[in-house]
Amino acid sequence: MRGETLLRVEHLTMRFGGLVAVNDLSFTAKAGDITALIGPNGAGKTTVFNCITGFYKPSEGRVALAHGGEAAFAAIEEATEKGARTLSVGDGAIHLLERMPDYIVTQHARVARTFQNIRLFSGMTVLENLLVAQHNPLMLASGYSVLGILGLSSYTTRQREAVELAKAWLERIGLTERADDPAGDLPYGAQRRLEIARAMCTKPILLCLDEPAAGLNPRESLELNTLLRDIRDRDETSLLLIEHDMTVVMEISDHVVVLDYGVKIADGSPEQVKNDPKVIGAYLGVEDEEVAAVEAEVEGRA
Amino acid sequence: MAVLSQSTAAGAEARVPDRFVSASKDAGFAALVTLGLCVPLVTLRTDSEEGGELILVPRLGLTAALCLAIFFARLGYLLLWGKEARAARQPTSRKEAIKTVATPRHSLTTIGLPIALGFAIAYPLLVTVINGGLSEARYWIDLGILVLTYVMLGWGLNIVVGLAGLLDLGYVAFYAIGAYSYAILSTTFHISFWVCLPIAGMLAATWGVLLGFPVLRLRGDYLAIVTLAFGEIIRLVLINWVPVTNGGAGIASIPRASFFGLPFNDDDDGFAAFFHLEFSPMHRIVFLFYLILALATLTSIVTTRLRRLPVGRAWEALREDEIACRSLGINTTTTKLSAFATGALFGGLAGSFFAVRQGFVSPESFNFLESAIILAIVVLGGMGSQIGVVIAAAVMIAGPEMLRNLGFLKAIFGENFDPSEYRLLIFGLAMVVMMIWRPRGLVSTREPTVFLKERKSISSDLVKEGHG
Numbered sequence: 001m002r003g004e005t006l007l008r009v010e011h012l013t014m015r016f017g018g019l020v021a022v023n024d025l026s027f028t029a030k031a032g033d034i035t036a037l038i039g040p041n042g043a044g045k046t047t048v049f050n051c052i053t054g055f056y057k058p059s060e061g062r063v064a065l066a067h068g069g070e071a072a073f074a075a076i077e078e079a080t081e082k083g084a085r086t087l088s089v090g091d092g093a094i095h096l097l098e099r100m101p102d103y104i105v106t107q108h109a110r111v112a113r114t115f116q117n118i119r120l121f122s123g124m125t126v127l128e129n130l131l132v133a134q135h136n137p138l139m140l141a142s143g144y145s146v147l148g149i150l151g152l153s154s155y156t157t158r159q160r161e162a163v164e165l166a167k168a169w170l171e172r173i174g175l176t177e178r179a180d181d182p183a184g185d186l187p188y189g190a191q192r193r194l195e196i197a198r199a200m201c202t203k204p205i206l207l208c209l210d211e212p213a214a215g216l217n218p219r220e221s222l223e224l225n226t227l228l229r230d231i232r233d234r235d236e237t238s239l240l241l242i243e244h245d246m247t248v249v250m251e252i253s254d255h256v257v258v259l260d261y262g263v264k265i266a267d268g269s270p271e272q273v274k275n276d277p278k279v280i281g282a283y284l285g286v287e288d289e290e291v292a293a294v295e296a297e298v299e300g301r302a
Numbered sequence: 303m304a305v306l307s308q309s310t311a312a313g314a315e316a317r318v319p320d321r322f323v324s325a326s327k328d329a330g331f332a333a334l335v336t337l338g339l340c341v342p343l344v345t346l347r348t349d350s351e352e353g354g355e356l357i358l359v360p361r362l363g364l365t366a367a368l369c370l371a372i373f374f375a376r377l378g379y380l381l382l383w384g385k386e387a388r389a390a391r392q393p394t395s396r397k398e399a400i401k402t403v404a405t406p407r408h409s410l411t412t413i414g415l416p417i418a419l420g421f422a423i424a425y426p427l428l429v430t431v432i433n434g435g436l437s438e439a440r441y442w443i444d445l446g447i448l449v450l451t452y453v454m455l456g457w458g459l460n461i462v463v464g465l466a467g468l469l470d471l472g473y474v475a476f477y478a479i480g481a482y483s484y485a486i487l488s489t490t491f492h493i494s495f496w497v498c499l500p501i502a503g504m505l506a507a508t509w510g511v512l513l514g515f516p517v518l519r520l521r522g523d524y525l526a527i528v529t530l531a532f533g534e535i536i537r538l539v540l541i542n543w544v545p546v547t548n549g550g551a552g553i554a555s556i557p558r559a560s561f562f563g564l565p566f567n568d569d570d571d572g573f574a575a576f577f578h579l580e581f582s583p584m585h586r587i588v589f590l591f592y593l594i595l596a597l598a599t600l601t602s603i604v605t606t607r608l609r610r611l612p613v614g615r616a617w618e619a620l621r622e623d624e625i626a627c628r629s630l631g632i633n634t635t636t637t638k639l640s641a642f643a644t645g646a647l648f649g650g651l652a653g654s655f656f657a658v659r660q661g662f663v664s665p666e667s668f669n670f671l672e673s674a675i676i677l678a679i680v681v682l683g684g685m686g687s688q689i690g691v692v693i694a695a696a697v698m699i700a701g702p703e704m705l706r707n708l709g710f711l712k713a714i715f716g717e718n719f720d721p722s723e724y725r726l727l728i729f730g731l732a733m734v735v736m737m738i739w740r741p742r743g744l745v746s747t748r749e750p751t752v753f754l755k756e757r758k759s760i761s762s763d764l765v766k767e768g769h770g
């Protein structure tokens with residue numbers, strides 16, 4: 001499983017009227033990796049996330065996710081032709097995410113996400129936030145509320161398990177003490193961690209994080225790195241990460257994709273990307289001719 | 303330490319004259335505004351003379367009195383409760399104070415409902431004793447029934463507006479559907495009340511889903527307008543679909559409810575004869591009181607349970623942030639529909655009760671004002687709070703009735719004074735005062751549905767109201 005391709009984005013294009021936010025983007029993400037998607041402001045990173053998680057329907061292109069190993073990709077053409085959202089292949093399945101509504105992407109394809117501007121249920125407690133994330137299994141256990149109203153014990157057991165999972169996550173993000181406080185009362189860094197834990201409570205195989213380190217102080221940023229590595233290593237979850245902070249990207253990502261004006265300009269290991277003149281040019285906003293000079297300068301410093 | 307506190311006390315004293323000056327400036331300005339408003343409204347009064355001629359009567363004294371009253375009221379307010387006065391009394395910011403001191407309200411919400419239920423159960427006995435006889439207490443029991451009906455309606459609408467955050471201005475439509483379902487089923491098919499009750503509830507819930515489908519993509523103002531229109535459409539259908547609803551004339555002589563098969567009459571097989579009581583028409587009224595109490599209690603229990611179930615938590619999450627809900631795999635369409643349907647179900651049950659109580663239904667009973675009153679009860683009570691709805695319903699429904707009993711005011715204001723004429727005025731004033739004093743309703747804190755160590759109420763400035 002680990003090391004096999006998990007997500008395949010192919011010729012993804014997203015147009016808003018005349019504006020091409022993402023232009024013919026193709027890349028892959030491997031299971032067990034932290035894949036980073038970077039680029040200057042307005043490069044189209046969040047738009048890519050929205051296309052993967054079903055919040056936007058892409059103008060063109062395909063987004064395929066394999067469950068149970070990359071062998072499932074063998075059925076990708078068959079699924080596309082059939083017009084299916086999901087096609088089972090042996091033990092696994094192929095999911096065509098661009099055809100799914102947002103909540104199905106999370107529920108069936110098991111892709112979870114966080115938002116650039118934190119979206120917690122601020123008037124609900126930290127624990128409640130983590131329970132809302134387990135809505136679908138709990139709903140089933142409550143017999144779509146009918147059995148739950150009658151107070152059946154099977155539901156109570158399931159609810160206790162859900163609280164246990166929430167407690168385990170609170171432990172991991174260091175918020176056990178604040179479980180009964182409203183989420184809106186938490187400090188900013190804790191809200192970021194809670195949003196990640198909430199997404200993890202949906203038990204995703206791919207977790208998409210939109211700028212998780214934005215607005216964190218250096219200590220919190222370090223803690224976040226530990227948390228993300230921990231998720232990659234301990235849970236069956238791969239990560240796709242948008243990040244501005246290059247030190248975070250360089251430190252934790254296994255694979256980096258660079259976007260500029262909706263076009264992919266580099267794709268490779270952090271080392272390769274860091275030294276790519278196009279990337280340096282895009283980040284510093286200089287003309288192509290000047291790139292060489294800048295590159296030389298960077299090399300000189302290193 | 304002592305020195306320090308002394309010096310700060312001195313500082314506070316030094317600031318008092320400052321505060322007085324700024325407060326009197328402010329109050330003077332308020333008085334000036336009053337004067338400006340008084341000149342066209344109060345100062346000159348048109349009166350007809352003997353001959354029918356119009357004359358202007360100047361009322362300078364009254365104007366001056368009003369301006370002075372406003373001046374002193376404002377001054378007093380600023381000095382005693384103004385921002386600075388509060389700041390001088392407690393140094394912590396107000397927001398912090400609210401967030402940490404949430405516990406007293408918590409006790410109100412947990413013990414309030416049982417107390418209200420106990421009071422309601424004892425209420426018929428209480429008013430009988432006070433009024434010295436069951437028949438004499440009829441007015442009071444009828445009033446109790448009315449209040450309880452609105453409590454139930456408020457709780458039903460609270461699911462849609464308070465929990466799911468969907469603004470529904472046409473809730474009375476479901477009330478009407480429930481009432482007419484019972485009226486039609488019982489008069490044409492002679493089905494008993496106890497069978498009709500669940501059917502009426504189901505029909506209303508079905509209509510809730512049918513209404514829900516087209517409006518779910520709408521949010522905020524648009525949703526409010528469409529639900530408002532839906533309420534009006536139902537009323538117009540009731541007026542115009544004459545073959546079924548008998549139009550504006552309404553449906554009369556709807557069969558009354560029986561006590562599990564025992565009718566409330568003085569026959570040998572009636573309720574009174576069965577229990578060896580002397581026949582009294584009041585038996586039926588008391589029965590109706592306990593019937594609506596049972597229905598309202600059912601609403602409350604079901605709502606409380608639903609709130610602790612995943613669906614209830616999803617409703618509240620939807621009110622907080624719909625996009626986040628979708629990112630967690632929650633189907634927001636079915637979640638909204640379930641809120642609409644559940645709210646409509648209780649509206650339908652209350653409607654059936656209305657029909658069986660009145661014995662007569664007509665479209666007149668289901669106009670927009672009803673929806674507005676039910677919504678006002680929910681908003682005044684505090685969205686999502688059950689005990690708040692009880693208090694608001696009691697105040698809004700029983701309050702205006704109380705005006706009738708203020709006969710002693712005639713002694714002050716003269717024989718022609720009729721307090722109930724001022725009903726809407728007082729109503730409006732109360733609304734304005736509430737919106738200033740407690741914009742989020744009487745009970746605005748939210749009780750968490752689950753907790754690990756300690757149940758802490760959540761302050762209203764964190765809880766969202768929903769917008770769609």
Ligand SMILES: Nc1ncnc2c1ncn2[C@@H]1O[C@H](COP(=O)(O)OP(=O)(O)OP(=O)(O)O)[C@@H](O)[C@H]1O
Pocket residue numbers: 016019021039040041042043044045046047048116
């Ligand atoms: N819903 C939309 N409608 C119209 N234009 C949009 C929409 N969403 C994004 N865009 C445009 O697409 C471009 C890419 O936006 P996007 O939010 O994906 O950038 P980003 O890489 O996430 O930037 P940032 O680093 O600032 O978050 C921008 O020019 C933006 O204005």
Ligand SMILES: [Mg+2]
Pocket residue numbers: 045046047116
């Ligand atoms: Mg972005």
